[in-house]
Amino acid sequence: MKYAFANRVRHLQSSAVRDILKVVGQGNVISFAGGLPDDDLFPIEGIEDAFSRVFATGKKSLQYMETEGYRPLREVILERMRNKKGITGFSADEVLLTTGSQQAIDLFSRVMLSPGDVILTEDPTYLAALQVFKSYEAKVIAVQSDNSGMLPDDLEKKLKQHKPKCIYVVPTFSNPAGRVWSLERRKQLIELVQKYNIVVFEDDPYGEIQFQQDETYVPLAALDNGQHVMYTSTFSKTAVPALRTGWIVGPFQVIRMMSQAKQANDLHSNSLSQQALYQLCCHFDLDAHIQHLISVYNSRMEVMVRCLEQANLSDVRFVKPKGGMFLWVELEKSINTTALLTQAVEKGVAYVPGEPFYAGVAQKNTMRLNFTHSTPEKIEQGMSLLVELLSSESAKKTVPIGTY
Amino acid sequence: MKYAFANRVRHLQSSAVRDILKVVGQGNVISFAGGLPDDDLFPIEGIEDAFSRVFATGKKSLQYMETEGYRPLREVILERMRNKKGITGFSADEVLLTTGSQQAIDLFSRVMLSPGDVILTEDPTYLAALQVFKSYEAKVIAVQSDNSGMLPDDLEKKLKQHKPKCIYVVPTFSNPAGRVWSLERRKQLIELVQKYNIVVFEDDPYGEIQFQQDETYVPLAALDNGQHVMYTSTFSKTAVPALRTGWIVGPFQVIRMMSQAKQANDLHSNSLSQQALYQLCCHFDLDAHIQHLISVYNSRMEVMVRCLEQANLSDVRFVKPKGGMFLWVELEKSINTTALLTQAVEKGVAYVPGEPFYAGVAQKNTMRLNFTHSTPEKIEQGMSLLVELLSSESAKKTVPIGTY
Numbered sequence: 096m097k098y099a100f101a102n103r104v105r106h107l108q109s110s111a112v113r114d115i116l117k118v119v120g121q122g123n124v125i126s127f128a129g130g131l132p133d134d135d136l137f138p139i140e141g142i143e144d145a146f147s148r149v150f151a152t153g154k155k156s157l158q159y160m161e162t163e164g165y166r167p168l169r170e171v172i173l174e175r176m177r178n179k180k181g182i183t184g185f186s187a188d189e190v191l192l193t194t195g196s197q198q199a200i201d202l203f204s205r206v207m208l209s210p211g212d213v214i215l216t217e218d219p220t221y222l223a224a225l226q227v228f229k230s231y232e233a234k235v236i237a238v239q240s241d242n243s244g245m246l247p248d249d250l251e252k253k254l255k256q257h258k259p260k261c262i263y264v265v266p267t268f269s270n271p272a273g274r275v276w277s278l279e280r281r282k283q284l285i286e287l288v289q290k291y292n293i294v295v296f297e298d299d300p301y302g303e304i305q306f307q308q309d310e311t312y313v314p315l316a317a318l319d320n321g322q323h324v325m326y327t328s329t330f331s332k333t334a335v336p337a338l339r340t341g342w343i344v345g346p347f348q349v350i351r352m353m354s355q356a357k358q359a360n361d362l363h364s365n366s367l368s369q370q371a372l373y374q375l376c377c378h379f380d381l382d383a384h385i386q387h388l389i390s391v392y393n394s395r396m397e398v399m400v401r402c403l404e405q406a407n408l409s410d411v412r413f414v415k416p417k418g419g420m421f422l423w424v425e426l427e428k429s430i431n432t433t434a435l436l437t438q439a440v441e442k443g444v445a446y447v448p449g450e451p452f453y454a455g456v457a458q459k460n461t462m463r464l465n466f467t468h469s470t471p472e473k474i475e476q477g478m479s480l481l482v483e484l485l486s487s488e489s490a491k492k493t494v495p496i497g498t499y
Numbered sequence: 500m501k502y503a504f505a506n507r508v509r510h511l512q513s514s515a516v517r518d519i520l521k522v523v524g525q526g527n528v529i530s531f532a533g534g535l536p537d538d539d540l541f542p543i544e545g546i547e548d549a550f551s552r553v554f555a556t557g558k559k560s561l562q563y564m565e566t567e568g569y570r571p572l573r574e575v576i577l578e579r580m581r582n583k584k585g586i587t588g589f590s591a592d593e594v595l596l597t598t599g600s601q602q603a604i605d606l607f608s609r610v611m612l613s614p615g616d617v618i619l620t621e622d623p624t625y626l627a628a629l630q631v632f633k634s635y636e637a638k639v640i641a642v643q644s645d646n647s648g649m650l651p652d653d654l655e656k657k658l659k660q661h662k663p664k665c666i667y668v669v670p671t672f673s674n675p676a677g678r679v680w681s682l683e684r685r686k687q688l689i690e691l692v693q694k695y696n697i698v699v700f701e702d703d704p705y706g707e708i709q710f711q712q713d714e715t716y717v718p719l720a721a722l723d724n725g726q727h728v729m730y731t732s733t734f735s736k737t738a739v740p741a742l743r744t745g746w747i748v749g750p751f752q753v754i755r756m757m758s759q760a761k762q763a764n765d766l767h768s769n770s771l772s773q774q775a776l777y778q779l780c781c782h783f784d785l786d787a788h789i790q791h792l793i794s795v796y797n798s799r800m801e802v803m804v805r806c807l808e809q810a811n812l813s814d815v816r817f818v819k820p821k822g823g824m825f826l827w828v829e830l831e832k833s834i835n836t837t838a839l840l841t842q843a844v845e846k847g848v849a850y851v852p853g854e855p856f857y858a859g860v861a862q863k864n865t866m867r868l869n870f871t872h873s874t875p876e877k878i879e880q881g882m883s884l885l886v887e888l889l890s891s892e893s894a895k896k897t898v899p900i901g902t903y
Contacts, residue, residue, distance in 0.1 A: 096696060096726045098752055099664055101613040101635075107759040129563075137558040146550050154541040157739035159533070194598055194765035201764045209505040227763045231505075260503055292500060322500045335561035337771040348502055355511040359631045360605045361598035365769035367741040 103210075106229040125477035127399075127464040128445040130270065130420055136388055137335050141379035148374040149367060156370055162358045164192025164342075165369035171376045172342050180302070181317040182326060182344065189347050191354050194364045196300050196329040196341035200263075201227050202353040202360065203296055203325055203343070208233040213259040217245060219423075219452035219461070221270045221298065224263055233260075237455035242414055244280030247287065254291045261294040267312045268301040268419025271452045271463035275312060275417050285318045294349065297326045300341075301419035303333050303385050306393040310417065322346050330372055332420070333385050338368040389418075392467050395474055396422065399466045402478035408485055422464040423449075429491040432462045438489065444480040507614075510633040529881035531803075531868040532849040534674065534824055540792055541739050545783035552778040553771060560774055566762045568596025568746075569773035575780045576746050584706070585721040586730060589748050595758050598768045600704050600733040600745035604667075605631050606757040606764065607700055607729055607747070612637040617663040621649060623827075623856035623865070625674045625702065628667055637664075641859035646818055648680030651687040658695045665698040671716045672705040672823025675856045675867035679821050685719055692727045698753065701730045704745075705823035707737050707789050710797040714821065726750050734776055736824070737789050742772040793822075796871050799878055800826065803870045806882035812889055826868040827853075833895040836866045842893065848884040 149156050163169070169187040176182040193199045200223075208214060210232035216225070218237035228235050236257055239249040244266060253259070264284070266276040276284075288295050297315045305312070316326035325345035330338060343353065357363070375381065399422055400415050410427035426432065433448040449461025469477060484490055553560050567573070573594040580586040597603045604627075612618060614636035620629070622641035632639050640661055643653040648670060657663070668688070670680040680688075692699050701719045709716070720730035733745035747757065761767070779785065803826055804819050814831035830836065837852040853865025873881060888894055 096750070098611075098698065098750070098756075100610050100756060101616070101664075103613070104610050104756055104760075107610070107756065107763065131563055134558040134562045137561045139554060139558050139561060142561065143551070143554045146554075147547070150543060150547045150550075154538040154543050157541045157543060157546065157741040158538045159535055159735075159740040194768065197763075198765040206504050206508050206511070207502075209507070212505070223763070223766070230760070230763045260505075294502065331563075336563040337561040337769065339765065339767070339769045346500070346502070352502075352504060352508055352511065356508075356634070359511065359601075359627065359634045360764070361602040361743065362627070363743070364598065365741065365743045365772055367772065368769055 103230055103232055106232060107226075124440055124443055124445050125469060125473050125480070126445040127466070127469065127477060128447050129468060130465055131468040132332055132336065132388070132420070133391070133468055136391060138379065138384050141375055141384070142335065142371065144378065145371040145374035146367075148378065149370040152370075156367060160363050160366035162354050162363045163188075163190070164364060165366055165373060168192065168369045168373040168376070169342070171373060173344070175376075176326075176344065180314050182314055183317070184321045185344050189350050190342055190344045191350050191357065192364055192369055193341045193343060193357070194339045194361070195331055195336075196298065196327045196343075197223060198357075198360075198364070199327040199341055199343040200224050200296070200298065202356050203349075204228055204231050204233070205356045206349070206352045207260050207294065213257040215250070215253055215257070215259045215262045216454050217264055217269065217274075218455045219271055219449060220263065220454060221265060222451045224298065225452075225454055228263070235454045237453070240274070242274055244274070244276030245284060247280070247283040250284065251287055254287060254293065259293065261296060262288065263296045263298065264315070265298045266315060267299055268304065268416065270301070270419070271421055271447070271449065272423040273414060273416040273419055273421050278313060281313060281315055281318055285315060285323070288323045289320070293323065295324050297324050299326060299328045300332055302328065304389060304392060304420065305418040306389060306396070307417050316344070325349060333381065333388070334372065334375060338372060339365060340368055340372055392420070395466045395469070395471055398471045398474045399464060399478060402475060402482065406478075406482040406486070408482065420465055420467045422466055424462050424464060425458065426460045426462070426485060427491075428460055430485065431459045433459060435484070435490055439481065439484055442480050442484055444477045444484070446481070507634055507636055510630075510636065528844055528847055528849050529873060529877050529884070530849040531870070531873065531881060532851050533872060534869055535872040536736055536740065536792075536824070537795070537872055540795060542783065542788050545779055545788070546739065546775065548782065549775040549778035550771075552782065553774040556774075560771060564767050564770035566758050566767045567592075567594070568768060569770055569777060572596065572773045572777040572780070573746070575777055577748070579780075580730075580748065584718050586718055586748065587721070588725045593751050593754050594746055594748045595754050595761065596768055596773055597745045597747060597761070598743045598765070599735055599740075600702065600731045600747070601627060602761075602764075602768070603731040603745055603747040604628050604700070604702065606760050607753075608632055608635050608637070609760045610753070610756045611664050611698065617661040619654070619657055619661070619663045619666045620858050621668055621673065621678075622859045623675055623853060624667065624858060625669060626855045628702065629856075629858055632667070639858040641857070644678070646678055648678070648684030649688060651684070651691065654688065655691055658691060658697065663697065665700060666692065667700045667702065668719070669702045670719060671703055672708065672820065674705070674823070675825055675851070675853065676827040677818060677820040677823055677825050679716060682717060685717060685722055689719060689722045689727070693724070697727065699728050701728050703730060703732045704736055706732065708793060708796060708824065709822040710793060710800070711821050720748070729753060737785065737792070738776065738779060742776060743769060744772055744776055796824070799870045799873070799875055802875045802878045803868060803882060806879060806886065810882075810886040810890070812886065824869055824871045826870055828866050828868060829862065830864045830866070830889060831895075832864050834889065835863045837863060839888070839894055843885065843888055846884050846888055848881045848888075850885070
């Protein structure tokens, strides 16, 4: 039987992320592909204790809950954002708990983007966000960016030219590029969104995984007057992914509309996990745990960077990450990383080709390497395999294997 | 600031269900409004044990998971559907785990309904499903129905006339009407969907809460050839709501497309809860628990029905529920239950007015009463308050308080 799907499924396709998650589960491949935290570091005792504390509160903990999510957790999140990020001026009514921050991106798009509406992004940017925007049949326009963020001139030009509905950015340790916006660029963006009355979606899943303790990266939400920035983050990278708990904070009108969309979408997210995360925040030293994650991930990043530096590949370019989970590598022009992936996996190492992260013209000689999910030994082994492949003559004679 | 929302938000509005959940949390009102199971009956020890078993499997249980959900739970669900419902011929690849069955309705609509597409429903039908269809700007057309299900002649007429994309039905213990379709009507519907190559969404959240143990209600999915029926159900009514785990089974092409939509929506649902439900199914006698629920809920339903019968209200009509969670009551024509709700809540009792459940012309003299969330004593007290109100002269002089 032929099924008459909605028009919008044209833009739905199995993503690289999905294929990656499948590769990761298989056999002997050393994978730098996924965006996974290291499960060996998961605070399982703390989480088991947190669940016990929830069960001890009684059976009501297992009942339906309001769409916005467990209010005491929303209060704790507000307090953490205030203390750690300088984001102030919001109440618990302006926080919506979601199934991972992915759902925040989706619900925001659902209430903001009609078919044909324009959304501006960095280039490259988070590919699963691009998939969401396209699934709502929006038009994604890339703004020229360098290592300090979007170029304000190009941003203003595109604000005038395309009259976008909103802007999507990952200003701190971006996925995939590992980019950190300078304070100046952040301020320039806020000036422009205030001037043109545009909503900006600030995606900050990695902000707490910060290697340079002496630097401060001020979120856009802390620079605005509370009207233009929707700030989202998650417990997936700092606690664990399986609890699927993210949040979004922003102006009440938008949060309320997203909450109504969420009601249609799934009524509410997993409330037992929200209660457990509340208990975790109260009875477990999450900040000390994050410090431990930072030190482990930082040393793994150093190993990966050293491997790459010592390889002396011709024309390789990268910026040493100041945080997050990814190293973004630009190779010599003749290498097509999409085409090379099959050879790499056969050799025993996986990465994500850069191509699907681009909203505009893709630079096909790029790749994203994850350094959080492999031990230093595995990183050395995997990088050795990868460098061997990239140094080979066959790497330069790659042909495309299809599109994403 | 004025936010430029997407066109589709026109159809998003805070629902009665939402307002109900808020009323339920408040003070002294006896609520027959929500669709809540009784938290006193939640198998909290079994669930706590199930979580312990998951934590004992190790830290990998807390990692990201594939979008379709925890495969062993999908296998268990298939086995239960085979043994209890006669639904066969599907593999775990044709099961998608969702955040409650609400998300199954939403994802199905997302991949099937373009703006302007027609979906056929019973009348009245589940109001949160109506909200989803409208949020995708679909046109909902009500098919004439009686207590045995949709009228086949009217269904065929509307299949020809409106060329719908799909049909949404709750054939067993419907919400709100508590209706059970006869086997003949089920077969007639399947004949028609096969003749016209239409997909039917069978929503069965209440099917296991069956009071008449000697009767058999065959799901549409067990009558089809595997190509036309998407069958969905949930653990929210049989285990607990807070784990937010539902599922949908159907033809692979549709499941795959929904899975891709789910990837954009939230990557995957709460995988820790899915693993816990798997352990619950393996190590806890869920069927004995369901039998206990049935016996408690059946006796509460009997109390509610007896109260209504003894009240001798004029022109009252209802069908004694054979299962599920709701008693649907039609009152004399002059009573507008929407308008009467404020008085009822002031008096100390809440219900859901029938109006928002209608896709077509609403019968405003109807109400939905939940009998699962109150003790027999509370049911007697609440029904006494309600009957007193309905017998009063003021009940007949109600004026509308606005629309949903």
